[in-house]
Amino acid sequence: MTDKLTLGVLGLGEGRSIISACLQSEMWELGNICDINEEMCRERAEEFGLTKYTTSYQDMLRDPEIDVIGIYTPDQLHAAHIKLALEAGKHVICTKPLIVDLSQAKELLEVQKRTGKAVFVGQSSRYFEPMVRQRQDYLAGKHGELVTIETHYISDSRWFLQKSWSHQSGFSWLYNFMNHAVDLAAWYLPDVEEVYAVGVVSANTKEWKLTVPDTIKAVLKSTSGICASAAGVYAAPTLGSAVEQSISCTLRGTKGISRAGYPKLQYYTNFPPVKKTAELHTYDEMHGYYFRFEAETHHAGEYQNYIEEFASCLFQGKTPKPDLEEGIRTIAVLEAIDESMRTGKVVKVDEVLAKYLG
Ligand SMILES: NC(=O)c1ccc[n+]([C@@H]2O[C@H](COP(=O)([O-])OP(=O)(O)OC[C@H]3O[C@@H](n4cnc5c(N)ncnc54)[C@H](O)[C@@H]3O)[C@@H](O)[C@H]2O)c1
Numbered sequence: 001m002t003d004k005l006t007l008g009v010l011g012l013g014e015g016r017s018i019i020s021a022c023l024q025s026e027m028w029e030l031g032n033i034c035d036i037n038e039e040m041c042r043e044r045a046e047e048f049g050l051t052k053y054t055t056s057y058q059d060m061l062r063d064p065e066i067d068v069i070g071i072y073t074p075d076q077l078h079a080a081h082i083k084l085a086l087e088a089g090k091h092v093i094c095t096k097p098l099i100v101d102l103s104q105a106k107e108l109l110e111v112q113k114r115t116g117k118a119v120f121v122g123q124s125s126r127y128f129e130p131m132v133r134q135r136q137d138y139l140a141g142k143h144g145e146l147v148t149i150e151t152h153y154i155s156d157s158r159w160f161l162q163k164s165w166s167h168q169s170g171f172s173w174l175y176n177f178m179n180h181a182v183d184l185a186a187w188y189l190p191d192v193e194e195v196y197a198v199g200v201v202s203a204n205t206k207e208w209k210l211t212v213p214d215t216i217k218a219v220l221k222s223t224s225g226i227c228a229s230a231a232g233v234y235a236a237p238t239l240g241s242a243v244e245q246s247i248s249c250t251l252r253g254t255k256g257i258s259r260a261g262y263p264k265l266q267y268y269t270n271f272p273p274v275k276k277t278a279e280l281h282t283y284d285e286m287h288g289y290y291f292r293f294e295a296e297t298h299h300a301g302e303y304q305n306y307i308e309e310f311a312s313c314l315f316q317g318k319t320p321k322p323d324l325e326e327g328i329r330t331i332a333v334l335e336a337i338d339e340s341m342r343t344g345k346v347v348k349v350d351e352v353l354a355k356y357l358g
Contacts, residue, residue: 098330153231
């Protein structure tokens with residue numbers, strides 16, 4: 001392998017962000033871009049000054065120059081697109097949610113093992129500056145032992161229901177949106193053992209003739225007895241990010257506490273010597289790196305962070321994380337939340353996994 005990786009991008013809506021990340025990274029080359037919608041291909045080629053594109057995934061997969069496929073197609077298509085990329089001998093970076101149920105998890109694990117290619121899950125929230133700093137502080141032991149974790153992803157995302165695939169089987173606010181909050185909690189509690197959750201389908205979601213819960217509160221308990229709460233509200237007005245960040249992750253430890261959020265480049269800490277008021281760290285100088293397009297949409301900065309980490313890992317012979325196995329475990333936690341919302345019972349994550357992986 002050379003000292004650069006070549007990327008093929010599939011799905012050019014949010015795929016726009018990884019094109020930008022790739023073009024600005026010294027570790028990557030852009031091989032080709034692909035979308036079934038030719039107008040979208042033309043738009044992106046023009047936006048980034050590219051000389052080629054394809055509407056055929058198979059064409060892109062046949063290109064021997066391409067090492068890695070970045071998958072940004074609708075959630076329900078990820079499993080099939082990952083499998084095709086692996087079978088074509090390509091590494092995979094797949095956006096969240098990795099998959100929308102566990103029915104193909106076993107097969108994906110088998111294909112990944114047989115082909116020996118890396119599958120990395122693009123959990124973008126882990127790669128936003130405040131979350132990166134929070135993780136560094138956690139690993140440095142500044143929180144002491146974890147006592148509890150609170151995460152949320154709260155946004156008025158009714159605009160999302162204009163996308164046709166949000167009305168197709170497999171779409172849910174839980175998998176598409178709350179995934180961020182659950183993944184952050186599971187990142188710190190990789191041993192989530194059981195889950196209890198309540199979900200509500202509000203009148204606002206029913207207006208769109210959907211029956212998926214848009215308001216979700218979940219409690220996750222680890223084998224070591226630590227609990228986390230994760231919450232999501234997607235079809236009601238919000239206070240706005242100046243008052244309440246869309247995504248938030250609070251780590252409460254025996255020695256200290258921190259709160260990282262999105263989309264504000266702000267991070268609060270209170271580490272020893274603990275004071276009455278937390279310290280605020282801001283990263284405003286990185287605004288242009290994280291937010292490259294109109295308004296504060298898209299995730300080019302987070303994607304550049306994760307593709308560079310992916311490349312470093314591959315060059316050093318390490319497995320880029322979260323990998324397929326970790327991604328599947330997070331999906332199992334989501335599936336446990338889903339089952340708990342439907343049955344009103346506490347659900348064990350290992351039992352969910354056993355049902356699908358045997
Ligand atoms: N924070 C994040 O990481 C983040 C943010 C936004 C979206 N996403 C994820 O990105 C994915 C795409 O979301 P989006 O908002 O861009 O959706 P979108 O509907 O705007 O774009 C999807 C694109 O995929 C194309 N497409 C559909 N089927 C295809 C196929 N078979 N082959 C090739 N192209 C195909 C469509 O034409 C469209 O251009 C979703 O899985 C979503 O969850 C992740």
